[in-house]
Amino acid sequence: MTQETSRTLMSYCPDIKVLDCTLRDGGLVNNFRFDDKFVKDLYQANIKAGVDYMEFGYKASKEIFDVKEFGKWKFCDEEDIRAIVGENNSDLKISVMSDVGRTDYKKDILERKDSVIDLVRTATYIHQIPTAVEMIEDAKAKGYETAVNVMAVSKVNDEDLDAGLELLAKSAVDVIYLVDSFGAFYPEQIERLADKYLNIAAKYNKQIGIHAHNNQQLAFANTIQALRQGVSYLDATVGGMGRGAGNCFLESLLAFLKNPKYNLMPIMKFVEKDMLKLKEEGAVWGYDIPYLLTGVLNSHPSSAIKFIKEERTDYHQFYQELLEIE
Amino acid sequence: MTQETSRTLMSYCPDIKVLDCTLRDGGLVNNFRFDDKFVKDLYQANIKAGVDYMEFGYKASKEIFDVKEFGKWKFCDEEDIRAIVGENNSDLKISVMSDVGRTDYKKDILERKDSVIDLVRTATYIHQIPTAVEMIEDAKAKGYETAVNVMAVSKVNDEDLDAGLELLAKSAVDVIYLVDSFGAFYPEQIERLADKYLNIAAKYNKQIGIHAHNNQQLAFANTIQALRQGVSYLDATVGGMGRGAGNCFLESLLAFLKNPKYNLMPIMKFVEKDMLKLKEEGAVWGYDIPYLLTGVLNSHPSSAIKFIKEERTDYHQFYQELLEIE
Numbered sequence: 001m002t003q004e005t006s007r008t009l010m011s012y013c014p015d016i017k018v019l020d021c022t023l024r025d026g027g028l029v030n031n032f033r034f035d036d037k038f039v040k041d042l043y044q045a046n047i048k049a050g051v052d053y054m055e056f057g058y059k060a061s062k063e064i065f066d067v068k069e070f071g072k073w074k075f076c077d078e079e080d081i082r083a084i085v086g087e088n089n090s091d092l093k094i095s096v097m098s099d100v101g102r103t104d105y106k107k108d109i110l111e112r113k114d115s116v117i118d119l120v121r122t123a124t125y126i127h128q129i130p131t132a133v134e135m136i137e138d139a140k141a142k143g144y145e146t147a148v149n150v151m152a153v154s155k156v157n158d159e160d161l162d163a164g165l166e167l168l169a170k171s172a173v174d175v176i177y178l179v180d181s182f183g184a185f186y187p188e189q190i191e192r193l194a195d196k197y198l199n200i201a202a203k204y205n206k207q208i209g210i211h212a213h214n215n216q217q218l219a220f221a222n223t224i225q226a227l228r229q230g231v232s233y234l235d236a237t238v239g240g241m242g243r244g245a246g247n248c249f250l251e252s253l254l255a256f257l258k259n260p261k262y263n264l265m266p267i268m269k270f271v272e273k274d275m276l277k278l279k280e281e282g283a284v285w286g287y288d289i290p291y292l293l294t295g296v297l298n299s300h301p302s303s304a305i306k307f308i309k310e311e312r313t314d315y316h317q318f319y320q321e322l323l324e325i326e
Numbered sequence: 327m328t329q330e331t332s333r334t335l336m337s338y339c340p341d342i343k344v345l346d347c348t349l350r351d352g353g354l355v356n357n358f359r360f361d362d363k364f365v366k367d368l369y370q371a372n373i374k375a376g377v378d379y380m381e382f383g384y385k386a387s388k389e390i391f392d393v394k395e396f397g398k399w400k401f402c403d404e405e406d407i408r409a410i411v412g413e414n415n416s417d418l419k420i421s422v423m424s425d426v427g428r429t430d431y432k433k434d435i436l437e438r439k440d441s442v443i444d445l446v447r448t449a450t451y452i453h454q455i456p457t458a459v460e461m462i463e464d465a466k467a468k469g470y471e472t473a474v475n476v477m478a479v480s481k482v483n484d485e486d487l488d489a490g491l492e493l494l495a496k497s498a499v500d501v502i503y504l505v506d507s508f509g510a511f512y513p514e515q516i517e518r519l520a521d522k523y524l525n526i527a528a529k530y531n532k533q534i535g536i537h538a539h540n541n542q543q544l545a546f547a548n549t550i551q552a553l554r555q556g557v558s559y560l561d562a563t564v565g566g567m568g569r570g571a572g573n574c575f576l577e578s579l580l581a582f583l584k585n586p587k588y589n590l591m592p593i594m595k596f597v598e599k600d601m602l603k604l605k606e607e608g609a610v611w612g613y614d615i616p617y618l619l620t621g622v623l624n625s626h627p628s629s630a631i632k633f634i635k636e637e638r639t640d641y642h643q644f645y646q647e648l649l650e651i652e
Binding site: 008009029186187188189214216217218219220221224225228249252256257264265266268269271272275284289293296313314315316319 | 544
């Protein structure tokens with residue numbers, strides 16, 4: 001969809017797909033240590049809410065990562081997913097993410113006929129796109145739907161981004177995601193970038209997705225800005241759970257969307273039953289000043305995560321430190 | 327400024343004015359019980375940050391409201407403001423708000439020559455505009471800058487709004503505010519409304535302001551959307567402090583604005599020195615699910631404030647209750 005035909009609040013948008021990545025991006029908060037009840041309840045809530053995809057976690061390499069140091073959703077073994085979903089006799093599709101360089105994809109991604117997974121999403125930095133293409137082709141050949149998340153594009157110049165997007169668009173990938181890793185973008189920039197992605201998508205018959213972060217409390221605003229331009233795959237998490245400032249809130253997004261298939265009520269029940277408990281148990285994420293500052297300065301949130309973990313509150317000193325790195 | 331000439335991130339916008347209403351909208355959280363140190367520190371921080379206006383509170387009627395039940399910023403007596411600012415030898419202008427029907431404006435708003443107040447803002451519902459005009463004319467005749475906040479316009483039909491705005495535009499008022507009292511608007515709607523207000527402003531040589539609420543985490547996004555259309559008076563509060571879900575964060579806004587007169591650092595210092603303490607002492611505001619729900623349903627936040635005060639967490643039940651009122 002090009003800018004000339006951008007959507008309004010009253011548009012009918014049957015192409016929209018909502019992807020819940022609470023376990024995957026939220027897993028970065030608690031090292032993927034969700035108990036089975038939480039995961040089962042979320043799965044049921046997503047089915048009832050009409051969510052299109054639920055991402056269970058990463059397909060991380062057990063050669064690189066110690067299985068004892070993470071919960072099982074860092075690895076998403078087939079039997080672990082099946083213990084939750086059985087044969088997944090539902091309309092909710094199942095997604096996993098593979099990071100370039102951190103996945104034994106040839107071995108760990110099974111043939112689709114042997115898996116309940118529907119969608120494999122490859123996460124890549126701009127310079128890793130050639131490897132990402134190989135991973136996409138592998139997943140496609142095995143029979144999966146495929147998506148690619150090009151991370152940290154707020155650090156990439158236009159020329160490189162154009163070249164990278166062309167490479168991806170010529171691959172077998174179905175969906176290319178615009179990702180605001182650092183929560184640095186304003187809606188005005190999302191508008192321009194979404195148009196860029198959508199123009200390439202139109203040429204190669206691909207879909208575009210958006211994955212936003214909430215550093216400046218703009219994750220939801222940026223998501224609906226992208227939607228307005230014609231982006232159709234929308235990432236969100238319950239309570240905005242995700243690394244650092246977190247993501248677009250699934251609650252806000254479902255409340256916004258007018259498509260009658262979506263239903264907010266099951267997510268409300270999930271929040272009161274499971275999400276409050278997770279917060280009480282000590283999982284910490286969401287908007288806070290240090291994330292605002294790294295977002296505004298287009299920096300990786302790691303320094304802000306460290307600041308908060310150390311229970312520092314000397315915000316002006318942190319800001320000064322960030323300005324000096326600039 | 328009309329849509330054809332809307333601003334970009336790179337525009338030079340010398341007309342922008344930032345109005346800090348932490349004490350006024352934040353006062354609705356703690357019954358205006360701020361200690362003098364907090365107010366003095368905020369005043370100094372605003373001066374150093376290059377903020378244009380600081381709103382001290384309401385000019386509420388002592389006939390209607392019992393002075394024993396509220397902190398002094400509900401009433402903003404001249405001597406109380408002077409105890410903080412002296413003669414206000416600074417570039418920061420001082421603002422107060424008068425509610426239609428709740429202010430003895432003829433008596434309590436002094437002649438400007440006898441006051442350190444610069445700007446009198448009248449808050450009105452659409453049906454009260456004739457009275458608001460009388461209050462504006464009174465303040466103008468006394469020598470003040472004047473603004474008017476037309477509240478709850480998400481409940482007003484276009485025809486009534488047009489008529490009301492025409493009435494106001496023909497008055498002596500300097501600035502007309504677009505107010506999203508219920509946090510119900512999406513940026514797309516703010517874009518359309520801002521254009522409507524700006525078209526009237528252009529005809530009558532007025533300025534337009536925006537006052538947003540954060541029910542859907544869109545207060546900042548809506549504020550910068552309005553700014554992009556050409557709105558120049560921007561309300562914000564430190565930490566987003568304000569009734570219910572609160573307001574646009576002053577931190578986010580100052581970090582966003584490129585005008586060299588603005589400086590985020592003094593606000594960072596104020597947050598760590600004074601704002602954290604206020605939160606620790608029990609003041610509660612900010613985004614939460616009940617506010618999302620009243621925002622989405624375009625309802626007054628009072629039911630959500632009650633829900634949170636009662637420490638309820640049965641969100642799905644609350645949602646059901648709201649849907650039944652609809």
